[in-house]
Amino acid sequence: MTETMAGDSLYDIAIIGGGVVGCAVFRACVLAGARTVLLEKGGDLLEGASKANSAILHTGFDATPDTLEAACVQRGYALYRDICADMNLSVVKSGAMVVAWTEDDLAQFPKIIEKAARNGVTVRRLDAREAREREPALAGDVRGAVLVEGEHLIDPWSAPMAYARQAILNGGTLMRRARVEGGVRQEGVWRLDIAGKPAVQARTVINCAGNYGDLVEAIVRPSPFQITPRKGQFVVFDKTAHDLFRTIILPVPTTLTKGVVVTRTVFGNVLVGPTAEPQQEREFPTVDHDNLEALRKAAFRIIPALREHDVTTTYAGLRPATQFSDYQIEALKNEGWITVGGIRSTGLTGALGIAEHVVTLYRDSFADPAPLKDVALPQMPNLVEELPRQWMQPQRGPIACHCERVTEREIEAALKDEVLPAGTLGGLRRRTRCMMGRCQGFYCTRRVMELAEAHLPGLVTPIGEGHRDV
Amino acid sequence: MYDVLIVGAGPAGLSAARVLKRAGVEKIAVLERTREPGGLPRYCGHLGFGMLDFGRMWKGPRYARALTEAAGVPILTDTTVTGIEPGGVVHVSTERGLETWRARAILLATGTRETPRGPRLVSGTRPWGVTTTGAFQEMVMKGLRPFQNPVIIGSELVSFSALMTARHGQVKPVAMIEENARITARRPADVLAAMVYGTPVLLNTRLVSILGGERVEGVDIEQDGERRTLACDGVVFTGKFVPDAILARTSGLPLDSGTRGPTIDSTFRTQDPQVFAAGNVLRAVEHSGQAALEGRAAARMILRALEGRLPDLVSAVPVTCGEGVASVWPQRLYAAPRGRIVLHARMETLQRGVLRLSDQEGRAVAQRHIHVLPERRVELRVSAAALAGMSQLRLEVEK
Ligand SMILES: Cc1cc2nc3c(=O)[nH]c(=O)nc-3n(C[C@H](O)[C@H](O)[C@H](O)COP(=O)(O)OP(=O)(O)OC[C@H]3O[C@@H](n4cnc5c(N)ncnc54)[C@H](O)[C@@H]3O)c2cc1C
Ligand SMILES: Cc1cc2nc3c(=O)[nH]c(=O)nc-3n(C[C@H](O)[C@H](O)[C@H](O)COP(=O)(O)OP(=O)(O)OC[C@H]3O[C@@H](n4cnc5c(N)ncnc54)[C@H](O)[C@@H]3O)c2cc1C
Numbered sequence A: 001m002t003e004t005m006a007g008d009s010l011y012d013i014a015i016i017g018g019g020v021v022g023c024a025v026f027r028a029c030v031l032a033g034a035r036t037v038l039l040e041k042g043g044d045l046l047e048g049a050s051k052a053n054s055a056i057l058h059t060g061f062d063a064t065p066d067t068l069e070a071a072c073v074q075r076g077y078a079l080y081r082d083i084c085a086d087m088n089l090s091v092v093k094s095g096a097m098v099v100a101w102t103e104d105d106l107a108q109f110p111k112i113i114e115k116a117a118r119n120g121v122t123v124r125r126l127d128a129r130e131a132r133e134r135e136p137a138l139a140g141d142v143r144g145a146v147l148v149e150g151e152h153l154i155d156p157w158s159a160p161m162a163y164a165r166q167a168i169l170n171g172g173t174l175m176r177r178a179r180v181e182g183g184v185r186q187e188g189v190w191r192l193d194i195a196g197k198p199a200v201q202a203r204t205v206i207n208c209a210g211n212y213g214d215l216v217e218a219i220v221r222p223s224p225f226q227i228t229p230r231k232g233q234f235v236v237f238d239k240t241a242h243d244l245f246r247t248i249i250l251p252v253p254t255t256l257t258k259g260v261v262v263t264r265t266v267f268g269n270v271l272v273g274p275t276a277e278p279q280q281e282r283e284f285p286t287v288d289h290d291n292l293e294a295l296r297k298a299a300f301r302i303i304p305a306l307r308e309h310d311v312t313t314t315y316a317g318l319r320p321a322t323q324f325s326d327y328q329i330e331a332l333k334n335e336g337w338i339t340v341g342g343i344r345s346t347g348l349t350g351a352l353g354i355a356e357h358v359v360t361l362y363r364d365s366f367a368d369p370a371p372l373k374d375v376a377l378p379q380m381p382n383l384v385e386e387l388p389r390q391w392m393q394p395q396r397g398p399i400a401c402h403c404e405r406v407t408e409r410e411i412e413a414a415l416k417d418e419v420l421p422a423g424t425l426g427g428l429r430r431r432t433r434c435m436m437g438r439c440q441g442f443y444c445t446r447r448v449m450e451l452a453e454a455h456l457p458g459l460v461t462p463i464g465e466g467h468r469d470v
Numbered sequence B: 001m002y003d004v005l006i007v008g009a010g011p012a013g014l015s016a017a018r019v020l021k022r023a024g025v026e027k028i029a030v031l032e033r034t035r036e037p038g039g040l041p042r043y044c045g046h047l048g049f050g051m052l053d054f055g056r057m058w059k060g061p062r063y064a065r066a067l068t069e070a071a072g073v074p075i076l077t078d079t080t081v082t083g084i085e086p087g088g089v090v091h092v093s094t095e096r097g098l099e100t101w102r103a104r105a106i107l108l109a110t111g112t113r114e115t116p117r118g119p120r121l122v123s124g125t126r127p128w129g130v131t132t133t134g135a136f137q138e139m140v141m142k143g144l145r146p147f148q149n150p151v152i153i154g155s156e157l158v159s160f161s162a163l164m165t166a167r168h169g170q171v172k173p174v175a176m177i178e179e180n181a182r183i184t185a186r187r188p189a190d191v192l193a194a195m196v197y198g199t200p201v202l203l204n205t206r207l208v209s210i211l212g213g214e215r216v217e218g219v220d221i222e223q224d225g226e227r228r229t230l231a232c233d234g235v236v237f238t239g240k241f242v243p244d245a246i247l248a249r250t251s252g253l254p255l256d257s258g259t260r261g262p263t264i265d266s267t268f269r270t271q272d273p274q275v276f277a278a279g280n281v282l283r284a285v286e287h288s289g290q291a292a293l294e295g296r297a298a299a300r301m302i303l304r305a306l307e308g309r310l311p312d313l314v315s316a317v318p319v320t321c322g323e324g325v326a327s328v329w330p331q332r333l334y335a336a337p338r339g340r341i342v343l344h345a346r347m348e349t350l351q352r353g354v355l356r357l358s359d360q361e362g363r364a365v366a367q368r369h370i371h372v373l374p375e376r377r378v379e380l381r382v383s384a385a386a387l388a389g390m391s392q393l394r395l396e397v398e399k
Helices: A020-031 A068-083 A103-118 A128-134 A158-169 A210-217 A239-244 A289-302 A304-308 A347-365 A408-416 A425-432 A445-452 B011-022 B060-071 B133-141 B157-168 B189-197 B246-250 B288-306
Strands: A010-016 A036-039 A096-100 A124-127 A144-148 A173-175 A180-186 A189-194 A197-207 A230-237 A248-251 A261-264 A270-273 A311-319 A328-332 A337-341 A399-401 B002-007 B028-031 B047-049 B080-085 B089-094 B097-108 B130-132 B150-153 B175-177 B205-212 B216-223 B226-231 B234-237 B275-277 B317-321 B325-329 B340-347 B351-358 B364-372 B378-383 B393-398
Touching: A010 A020, A010 A189, A020 A036, A020 A158, A020 A197, A020 A347, A036 A158, A036 A197, A068 A347, A096 A103, A096 A128, A103 A144, A124 A128, A128 A144, A158 A173, A158 A347, A158 A425, A197 A210, A210 A337, A230 A289, A239 A270, A239 A304, A239 B246, A270 A289, A289 A304, A328 A347, A337 A347, A399 A408, A399 A445, A408 A425, A408 A445, A425 A445, A445 B133, B002 B011, B002 B288, B011 B028, B011 B060, B011 B288, B047 B060, B060 B288, B080 B097, B080 B246, B097 B288, B130 B133, B133 B157, B133 B234, B150 B157, B150 B216, B157 B189, B175 B205, B216 B234, B275 B288, B317 B325, B325 B393, B340 B351, B340 B364, B340 B393, B351 B378, B364 B378
Parallel strands: A010 A036, A010 A197, A036 A173, A096 A248, A197 A337, B002 B028, B002 B097, B097 B275, B130 B234, B150 B175, B150 B234, B317 B393
Antiparallel strands: A096 A144, A124 A144, A180 A189, A189 A197, A230 A270, A230 A311, A248 A261, A261 A270, A328 A337, B080 B089, B089 B097, B205 B216, B216 B226, B325 B340, B340 B378, B351 B364, B351 B393
């Protein structure tokens, strides 16, 4: 087991928060040669902001030029494309189109194109006919589009899982169900209090706590930023809609009608969303019937043929938004602390870039270890619809989830994995896609529970005496 | 090369197999994606199975066993059909990998499922403890219980199954809630629910949102315009069945917007002359006996098809839904010198009036008086001889 309970060892670095940012930073720190522990309060990684996003690998064409966010997104984009094949991570080249429906939308195009140019991203203007030629399923009154060829779709969970996995394989320590409640620094060493567990000691702390970033920051100083989580709701359409279109359909940002993104996922669904609703809840976002209905209608407006397709599920995510639009990343040299906050709406893409930047800050401010040699590489199981899946192989064993065609073997592998086993039902779903299909568990919940029961206590309880099997 | 491949080992598929086997069809197999045959009844631990086809009153698993034994043909479990192509081509995933088989005729009997939370666009958080009757029944059948005090959404027949399941599983539902002013199942199920199970049935009550973090902690409901919170640790979405017609759809067979199953003609044939469909994949939802009878009827048509005795697809007369009618099946009929065709239909709302089938010129071909609730199936008998020379039929209610 690489997940330790030991509290007496001294780490070079303790990272607080196992979202996509924390996972990428974890990987970078371990590969940089630092003894690193990742502390995550959830039962598994990716239980916060990183569990629900649009799963787009952004070029950064629309980022505000010359910001830290723009730089990290660009770098993260490039790094992801460099390493994804090595770890068997998916990347689907879909391209994106910013689509204009009105004269006002069209009037925004020069600005969008100019911004893209300043960000060094190649885009191309399409007239109405070209836009429809590329995506015939678009509603007939499309006026034109800006095509961004470089936008990609990725698997939003396998990627950060791979980062964390690589960190663990190369000596990093992961502690889940480890909520940092406070800490003190004495003689250059942080002692972090963990709820219900021994304290963890480290020379440098990196705050990657996402929607709790300001609360965790308060351990070291009055937080210079406040988090107001910005909720984004989504509607997921059935895989039958997958072949309607290829390109990510983006709204013109300033249009009066509330713009929504319509995109495919690497898993073969179609996503519509997200909304942008500032609110206070940090942990459990709600979906709202009226918003979902509005999203569905908006999707029909953009791609009318979606009417013929069923909704599979709905969900919501929380962006760690602050009063600032840019990322809040800084090293507190005298405090042994690096702040990585407010990674609002581009963190999935930016993570690897952020991690690289953080290591640079670490080397400049704290220590300069020798980078690891002979780095181990994890191989992630494929969940992408269009590539060979396990159920297609001989000796596949029984299929447990028939909608997503997840085998019992895949589920067991995720539960019994020695490096990073699923720690929650959500974690199991994100690793395998079981229960994520059109029946949402009608056919497979029981089997999944039987397999998971011993590993994920508390989901089901055995029925006591008096129960008879018929 | 098979004579017949049957997809789905539920009541419809297994009943069809039995008829085909008895008629002497040699090369036949039932393909079932799960580990064991029997379909949905396998997990229905309550009485109510076998009356129509075995003349017995059984629990689901007993019925599933009887169907399996009676079928008398190879049932290949752990075998998923992933696609069908014109010409009798069947793509399957088995323990040996992906394979392509061929058959002279194929029967789709892939059944039905309930509508889960997602497509209902229900508000609230997304905690563990939200499920469907089917999943709940399976868990209880295997001795597992996901919650102790759930709320049951809906009042269809299956909603009362959920109540019975709860009893088996030592689970005590806090309430059953129904949006309408009456329960969907036939009365006095609600009285029984209250009396036997001690579960209140709240009418005119809407689920507003689901509450809770990791697990369900309650639901907000609105009863007669008034909102309140009901503490509970689970939510069972019951009913609103939809055909599990994904195989038909991804194989390019057209689905009907009313039934949401593959369209069929009066010989149970889909648009592909080699592909037939029967049971709850045709439309949701009928009890298992009806699915079984359809399986048998479809099998008799397949026997005729194997002898080349079915009419040409192009000679079919299409039926569409008019005023008041939500769905009709079969959707294509054939004129013949003798015999009767039974049309099945469901209404959009409560309907009282004359249900009439008329031709392209509005002339009545068949009619009957109805007074019927939307979820009930109505039958209309049509004389096949009366269809001669017609090009288009329309079913509607005249008030
Ligand atoms: C609707 C929506 C759509 C998005 N779409 C995209 C997209 O298409 N492309 C893209 O690149 N980005 C997208 N994003 C942005 C991306 O998802 C976020 O930027 C990213 O997930 C933020 O990650 P994080 O690691 O900073 O935060 P989180 O994922 O929230 O991670 C923080 C972690 O810290 C843990 N934690 C908090 N406090 C403590 C504590 N005291 N002790 C221990 N652990 C603690 C939490 O449990 C959590 O797991 C989207 C976001 C949303 C919400
Ligand atoms: C909770 C519940 C309670 C019920 N209670 C009653 C009751 O009391 N009395 C009653 O009469 N009826 C009851 N029913 C209804 C009854 O179970 C169904 O009507 C009946 O099972 C329908 O039969 P079928 O053959 O059409 O489909 P199913 O029984 O659903 O069988 C379909 C089979 O096809 C298989 N299959 C699907 N796709 C594929 C594929 N691609 N490849 C291979 N195999 C595939 C499935 O695994 C399944 O085994 C209940 C149903 C539910 C869910």
